[in-house]
Amino acid sequence: MPHASINAERLLARIHELGAIGRDDRGQLTRLAASDSEKLGRDLLVHWLKAVGLDVAVDRIGNIFGIWQSEENAEQLPLMLGSHVDTVINAGIYDGCYGVLAGLEVIETLKEQGVTPARPIVVAAFTNEEGVRYAPEMLGSLVHVGGLDIEAALATVGTDGTTLGSELTRIGYAGTVEPCALTPHAYVELHIEQGPVLEREATTIGAVENLQGISWQRVTIEGVANHAGTTPMAMRSDAGLAAARVGLFLRDHIARSNAPSVATIGTMRFEPDAINVIPSRAVFTVDLRDPDEERLQALENALDAQLRVIMAEEGVTVTVERLARFEPVTFDRAIVEMIEVSASARGFKSRRMTSGAGHDAQMIARIAPAAMIFVPSRDGISHNPREHTDPADLVAGANVLLDVVSRIAGGREVGQPHS
Amino acid sequence: MPHASINAERLLARIHELGAIGRDDRGQLTRLAASDSEKLGRDLLVHWLKAVGLDVAVDRIGNIFGIWQSEENAEQLPLMLGSHVDTVINAGIYDGCYGVLAGLEVIETLKEQGVTPARPIVVAAFTNEEGVRYAPEMLGSLVHVGGLDIEAALATVGTDGTTLGSELTRIGYAGTVEPCALTPHAYVELHIEQGPVLEREATTIGAVENLQGISWQRVTIEGVANHAGTTPMAMRSDAGLAAARVGLFLRDHIARSNAPSVATIGTMRFEPDAINVIPSRAVFTVDLRDPDEERLQALENALDAQLRVIMAEEGVTVTVERLARFEPVTFDRAIVEMIEVSASARGFKSRRMTSGAGHDAQMIARIAPAAMIFVPSRDGISHNPREHTDPADLVAGANVLLDVVSRIAGGREVGQPHS
Structure with a gap:
């Protein structure tokens, strides 16, 4: 040729x-x-x-x-x-x-x-x-x-x-x-x-x-909107703080597992999104990837388990919607x-x-x-x-x-x- | 009367x-x-x-x-x-x-x-x-x-x-x-x-x-936008994760200090805010309050110090704008x-x-x-x-x-x- x-x-x-x-x-x-x-x-x-x-x-x-x-x-x-x-x-x-x-x-x-x-x-x-x-x-x-x-x-x-x-x-x-x-x-x-x-x-x-396999989910965390000045820290159900824990958990979990997995929270939205109101709702996406299907599933399962922990500890409710999943x-x-x-x-x-x-x-x-x-x-x-x-x-x-x-x-x- | x-x-x-x-x-x-x-x-x-x-x-x-x-x-x-x-x-x-x-x-x-x-x-x-x-x-x-x-x-x-x-x-x-x-x-x-x-x-x-005294600040964290699938976790400058650390730090800090202070991150915005892109920017507000002026200043200083820690550890830059401050x-x-x-x-x-x-x-x-x-x-x-x-x-x-x-x-x- x-x-x-x-x-x-x-x-x-x-x-x-x-x-x-x-x-x-x-x-x-x-x-x-x-x-x-x-x-x-x-x-x-x-x-x-x-x-x-x-x-x-x-x-x-x-x-x-x-x-x-x-x-x-x-x-x-x-x-x-x-x-x-x-x-x-x-x-x-x-x-x-x-x-x-x-x-x-x-x-x-x-x-x-x-x-x-x-x-x-x-x-x-x-x-x-x-x-x-x-x-x-x-x-x-x-x-x-x-x-x-x-x-x-x-x-x-x-x-x-x-x-x-x-x-x-x-x-x-x-x-x-x-x-x-x-x-x-x-x-x-x-x-x-x-x-x-x-x-x-x-x-x-x-x-x-x-x-790599790709897993896309949208997570919605519902807490209670309340006044930022009058609600003691211990009495809050802060959807924003609950959301903050998710991304940091995923990073720590992957670091501990020593896997080539990647996790990204690329979008984040608070409601009511006001400076002096505790967020009642945080909506964000989670992008998980791994070249191995079993490891990807394990990562998804670890996220699910952690969301249940956050739900209990933060007094919030969590719903998850699957947006895309490719092996x-x-x-x-x-x-x-x-x-x-x-x-x-x-x-x-x-x-x-x-x-x-x-x-x-x-x-x-x-x-x-x-x-x-x-x-x-x-x-x-x-x-x-x-x-x-x-x-x-x-x-x-x-x-x-x-x-x-x-x-x-x-x-x-x-x-x-x-x- | x-x-x-x-x-x-x-x-x-x-x-x-x-x-x-x-x-x-x-x-x-x-x-x-x-x-x-x-x-x-x-x-x-x-x-x-x-x-x-x-x-x-x-x-x-x-x-x-x-x-x-x-x-x-x-x-x-x-x-x-x-x-x-x-x-x-x-x-x-x-x-x-x-x-x-x-x-x-x-x-x-x-x-x-x-x-x-x-x-x-x-x-x-x-x-x-x-x-x-x-x-x-x-x-x-x-x-x-x-x-x-x-x-x-x-x-x-x-x-x-x-x-x-x-x-x-x-x-x-x-x-x-x-x-x-x-x-x-x-x-x-x-x-x-x-x-x-x-x-x-x-x-x-x-x-x-x-x-209470009130302190309002807007924090902007700048990382590097990059592909969510191809950028190893260790090579990221994720503005969203850096922002997540701020709210959790403030809660932990107040709990440790046993003060009546309250801290709220009520607004949060990611850029580019796309599911498959690592956030290059996170902009959020911090509302701090305390009935004692000295304690409020100490809380502001603790936030400043932590932002410098986050800057160094996460490879991001942080800018802070004061929105309001009332004693x-x-x-x-x-x-x-x-x-x-x-x-x-x-x-x-x-x-x-x-x-x-x-x-x-x-x-x-x-x-x-x-x-x-x-x-x-x-x-x-x-x-x-x-x-x-x-x-x-x-x-x-x-x-x-x-x-x-x-x-x-x-x-x-x-x-x-x-x-």
Whole structure:
């Protein structure tokens, strides 16, 4: 196989152009799923997909597909590349967009080279991967694999009270294609690592062989609102203090267990939220992750037990709502090996690794052989304007993707689950 | 002195009528200072003041005064009764309104009895006592005593981004009277206890001889936003966990010190406030109170020291903004004794006590002899829809107020600070 390469300048230019869309007055990037600013990002992507000559399809949950097929290969299951273009609040420019635009770049490169692939190649941008506005995260790819009913998904109520379906209609991305229409032959997702491992080890390519399990819960603690000046400390049922104990417990528990688990309380809301009133209610989310399903369950159980302790000791009531639960995922061994071989052939150091983040690839893995390619994140930072990957690494990842695509489209066998 | 009594039915009816104003779709009572709903409450009060034949004056900070004076006594300093009609979010109906409406009831009763007081009697409703929308609390009475410049007060920006001055203009309560125009001869404020002491001791009347010092601060903790799934626990700078430590520290510290101090974290906000992002910022308020100034300062110092510990241990930065600081207040001994004598004469059990809450009386005490009368709060609850005082106790408190007013207006000497 010749070492043709992607057009580095074109890829980087598109990443920066898309990254300029959805910025507020202070210059902060926020493209929440199905928002006005995300519509602008979607519009630019669709413009590029059409400019490259791809057929554009949008399904009912707003997933966008750029399809490169010919009369000869249209009957074959497509090789799918993808990620997402929605972002968190005050985001960086690489998370998600890099995978989508690198997929487009790979297709454009292959077209320019006059390659005739044995099967269609599709680049996908899945709806609401971040899960900031609507829960769960990876909603679009979850619907795509039949893991969530389309009507239930469209009825999802966001943090701002909107429903996803009406917002998709409003921004013009409530498509007509039935979800699940495009079952891939295989799926490869290129993504920034969002963690410190590759940078720390001076390694360019991560061959992602599995992915952490994720548990999302919303906890509501109800105490008693009372006057901050007249209620002795011992007579309080303070929902805020009860909530404070939860995050500190989780950190201590994980430190004691010596496990690679992570726990995050990312959102917190007090009621009535007044300076001189003891909080009657604290509502917060708990994000638990572990690459091992048994350990993840043990962590969930430890949280449950601690919530019962807090309930008794603080005189509060606690209710827990499950928002999302995904078991750890094992990716396709054959694709992971192709990533390693392709990296090596280009002279890039690679290593196998676990994804700590959730990705659309974990959903597509339910219906097709899938794997992911990681490139380094500076200081391990993401979901933050300081998110950065060196241009050379971005180009390296896209070239490895190009090679893996060439191998699969050229007939290399996939579908060998990692043992 | 004859034991004339107030019109219990009229007082209770007005309390319930005013308490019905400012309710949302769910029936929750919220009349934040200078809001649309508080305007309706103010309008009703002014309607009643005029119906009783009082002159109504509104000063530039929106304080409302109902003035009963005659040609004979107009040169004398007035005896002032009062409190406030703004509320917290999801409030009860007694806090503040009881004192204002009982003041009105006392004046109406004296008028009906044909009494000719030796000095004017004024009932006052001070702006923004609760401090929920604008800081500090007791803003209107603070301006009234010259403790806060009127222009600065009008420029105060609220939690919703509004300025108090423009909101007062909008609701029609930016009056023309210069603040401080009405210096009282003495001030008496009747209020629900908002604590459990009177009920626990089966005592009807609290003769409030002093009032806790109050310290309000806003704390901002800055960590680093990062991905909840890929950032190992040990590599985080989690502003939310750092904030959690503050409230738990304060509770533990007070428990160890065995002091009557209280500490409350009533508001909390995370940024970016996303389920899968480690909080980069936590902003919260700290309300500290103690009847002893030295102990209150020691508690503030302990908080400062702990914030420095948290800064070092959590890898975060901490900034503190002082929102309000009021030293403990000692009320006028002569008025406190009149309250006790009046309660006793009507056969009500009374006790001297400390106010744990801030009240307009603590501001007026800077310029005139002042004291407060408390009546029991069921279960000690206030700032909550469950706030309740038995009608018999409400009537008892108003009758004691009537008697104290009669004594002062009849010439009893005031102005003897508690030793």
